[in-house]
Amino acid sequence: MDTRRSDNHPWRRFKSALASVIAFISAAFVITPLGLVFFYLLVNGASSVNWAFFTKLPAPVGAPGGGMANAIVGSLELLAIAGIIGIPVGVLGGVYLAEYGSARINSILRFLADVLNGVPSITWGVVVYGLVVLRFKGFSAYAGGLALGLIMIPLIVRTTEEVILLVPNGYREASLALGVGRWKTIVHIVMKTASKGIITGILLALARVGGETAPLLFTAFGNRFWNHSLNQPIAALPLQVFTYAISPYDDWHRQAWAGALVLVTGIFCVNVLVRVLTRGRGASVV
Amino acid sequence: MKSSKFARKILATALLAGVTATASAQMMINGAGATFPYPIYSKWFDEYAKVDPSVRFNYQSIGSGGGQKQILAQTVDFGASDGPMSNENLAKAPSKLLHIPTVAGADVVAYNLPGNPTLKFDADTIAGIFLGHIKKWNDPKITALNPGVKLPDQEIVVVHRSDGSGTTYIWTDYLSKISPEWKTKVGTNTSVNWPTGIGGKGNEGVAGQIKQTPGALGYVELIYAIQNKMPYAEVKNAAGEFVKPTLESITAALATADIPDDFRFSMTNAPGKDAYPICGATWLLVYEQQKDAAKGKKVVEFLKWAINDGEKMAKDLDYAPLPENVQQRVLKRIDEIKM
Amino acid sequence: MEAATAPAIMRGEPLSAAAAMKRPSRFGDKAFEWLTLAMALTVAVLVILIGWQLWQGSLLAIRKFGFHFLTTSTWDPNAEEFGALPFIYGTLISSLIALLIAVPLSIATAAYLTELAPWWIRQPLASLIEMLAAIPSVILGLWGIFVMIPWLRDYPFPWLKRLFGWTPFFTGPIYGPSMLAGGIIIAVMILPIITSVSREILRSVPDLQREAAYGLGATRWEATRIAVLSYAKKGLFGAVILGLGRALGETMAVTMVIGNTPQIAASLFKPGYTLASVLANEFTEATSDIYLQALFEIGLVLFGVTILVNLLAQLLLRTITTTSATRAVQ
DSSP, X not given: OOTTOGGGHHHHHHHHHHHHHHHHHHHHHHHHHHHHHHHHHHHXXXXXXXXXXXXXXXXXXXXXXXXXXXXXXXXXXXXXXXXXXXXXXXXXXXXXXXXXXXXXXXXXXXHHHHHXXXXXXXXXXXXXXXXXXXXXXXXXXHHHHHHHHHHHHHHHHHHHHHXXXXXXXXXXXXXXXXXXXXXXXXXXXXXXXXXXXXXXXHHHHHHHHHTOOHHHHTTTBOOSSOOOOTTSXXXXXXXXXXXXXXXXXXXXXXXXXXXXXXXXXXXHHHHHHHHHHTTTTSOOOO | OHHHHHHHHHHHHXXXXXXXXXXXXXXXXXXXXXXXXXXXXXHHHHHHXXXXXXXXXXXXXXXXXHHHHHHHHTSSSEEEESSOOXXXXXXXXXXXXXXXXXXXXXXXXXXXXTTOOOOEEOHHHHHHHHHTSOOBTTOHHHHHHSTTOOOOSOBOEEEEESSOOHHHHHHHHHHHHHOHHHHHHTOOSSSOOOSSOEEESHHHHHHHHHHHSTTEEEEEEHHHHHXXXXXXXXXXOTTSOEEOOOHHHHHHHHHHSOOOTTOOOOOTTOOOTTOOXXXXXXXXXXXXXXXXXXXXXXXXXXXXXXXXXXXXGTGXXXXXXXXXXXXXXXXXXXXXXXX | OOGGGOOGGXXXXXXXXXXXXXXXXXXXXXXHHHHHHHHHHHHHHHHHHHHHHHHHHTHHHHHHHTTHHHHOOOEETTTTEEOOHHHHHHHHHHHHHHHHHHHHHHHHHHXXXXXXXXXXXXXXXXXXXXXXXXXXXXXXXXXXXIIIHHHHHHTHHHHHHHHHTTSGGGOSOOOSOSHHHHHHHHHHHHHHHHHHHHHHHHHHSOHHHHHHHHHTTOOHHHHIIIIIITTTHHHHHHHHHHHHHHHHHOOHHHHHHSOOOOOOOSOTTSOOOOHXXXXXXXXXXXXXXXXXXXXXXXXXXXXXXXXXXXXXHHHHHHHHSOSSOOSOOO
């Protein structure tokens, strides 16, 4: 940088200010459609979110007071199963890609993970249908959870890998120099440093599969009533929302909007809760 | 931190599974298929749960194709389809599969014009519009049928279904019957190669599209047109009368349609004077020889209830019930189901 | 980090104070490595599984149509003639539009969230954006029909036509449902994922980088550009690829606004159709064998398109980053 050219400063400052404005406008552009959708959900669905919604089973057309209690619980159960499958596999897989392996193998696996992220969710549903549902001759919560979990895996693998790669080498070296073993270094130092990023990846994946309908059509199937065994069909919020949204009835439409509202707000609460619980756990990178 | 999160998750799942895995005395019977009858089937199953609390019927609308596939694969206890199964598919069934018609509906011509006039169409004009020959609202063929209605000099925006559906099956079945050109060029199926128009997803998508686009015209199930308060047309039937699609005119079509013994029939362009020409029935698919005796018994009891009592609820939900003569034939068929 | 460069202590040579410390467990290290390897290999297993299932499900169709499937434009379930070309076109164009819109917006927003926004707004805003990744596709689609399309038809589209109507991309009548609308709604769907991941990437850039730039007299923008964005290039690219993945596989929301007409047209105002949409639309209702197999083949083609596009992206990546260290160096 040529310090003699002091007439450069105003132009550079202007560029900087312009960039700030553009960044701000971009953020506004990103928030706006999302905000509009949420607002639309609020306007159309808030009136149907009442106590009955959270406690009652779906009612047939014309009968008031129906709810989506079983769908809410069902979604939670499915997400739990999906999480058990998807989170450990995804996180540990991402760790491998960031910490071990050779450049060749890793770039192939990374590439394959990216490809998996582009598979439409209905294909996942069809694959799990062929694997599980046909074999056991029945739809089940297990199949649904499996389908969702599999969708989560490549997403979490990539996000985990990306944030772990950004942990400075100095941390690893310092830890190893102190005599801490390799795997302990990775788990307690590296992953801990990257924990906020890893959690973001997990939350994104959960949000993504939480709103998925297509993979559940052929696996979890849906259930008008309470599910009593994970081997049986189970209701899910996005499935119920979908069924109601494409129906002709206004009352069901409103319940669909309410369902979407509850879904999105629920994910938000989980997000906030996890953030609060893990506040300050991950060291900020200096 | 991570290990305790996992532990908590596992604990929560175990608790939930434990709490909900209390062995229920209720039997669960699963069915899958058509989306068209979903509202009335869900009403029936809810009412039937009061009649017989020991059994729960879980019906999910995954589509007619899905319903046929699942009953063939025997992953569900009964299927449902808006179109009769083809011979090819029926041959794949491990044992004899019965078609049980339940209710019927109609495809109406819905449109978006200023003033919401009630228009009249005949077979020729409808085929012409959907084949792309008639492009404008004030085309002489349309104005001839609708004297006194001010039709704008505007392009007709044709809206059809993009997803496979029984609604499309009924529509194309009708067009194939009344237009040789349609039959050779396009044909009958749940999804076809449309000569013109844009595709909307689902009845909901098409209805939404029509409502939002001035000058649009498309076909939707009667229920959707009624619930969305859309104007729809009277259509000239085979007997030469202009008939408005109503539950009565659908039932009239059912009464005069030619229904073969295996109940796989088409009721479009029915000959009756009061018949609405563009309608179709929906079927439940059950095996003649039930695998599970206890479940089979419940299924038969439900089917009998559906025809005897369930049919009475159809009208309130804008579905056309089966006429008396057909009901009797169906009951006889249900008696043939063996455990 | 390769074993060859591990510190002396790992090779078992004693050091003064450290000699008294417990030797790190070789078994633990090896076991952990095998465990993570197994988990990473599931990715490969899943790809093979999906490819296999799609292949198995479309054998009949492949045998019947052969290469023509990729080059013909007719999609006729009745005549049993199936060609995937217009869908391939639709998928590529709609995804391209979506990326062109979403990537600059997302990265700029991520930069805003990490560098410029007031500290108290950062996490809440980020959480809000992440939450919006959960909006069910069908809901977004319905919003698209009832809110987005009428607005597009009345304001931006005519404006685009006035300004760019002389190019082949913005000609023809404006119905509303169109390729452009499809691309826009995909953009809305992938904004949360690209923004969130980009934000994490930018947040992970060490402060030392920024401090160094400021120390040299850089303005805010210069520091961000030189110290943060170029440092995080590879990670940001990864975020974009994640968004691209979602864009290629998006079904429900797209199918409600894209018009679902299998055709290849230059004008973005004309309706289009994507591979994922036709698969989702017709799969549950396909009744004949060949029809179903053709749809499976569409799934296979989409799989192939995803692989090709990702390959292209990798090539692109080579040109914008150096091939040296992939690790953050302090």
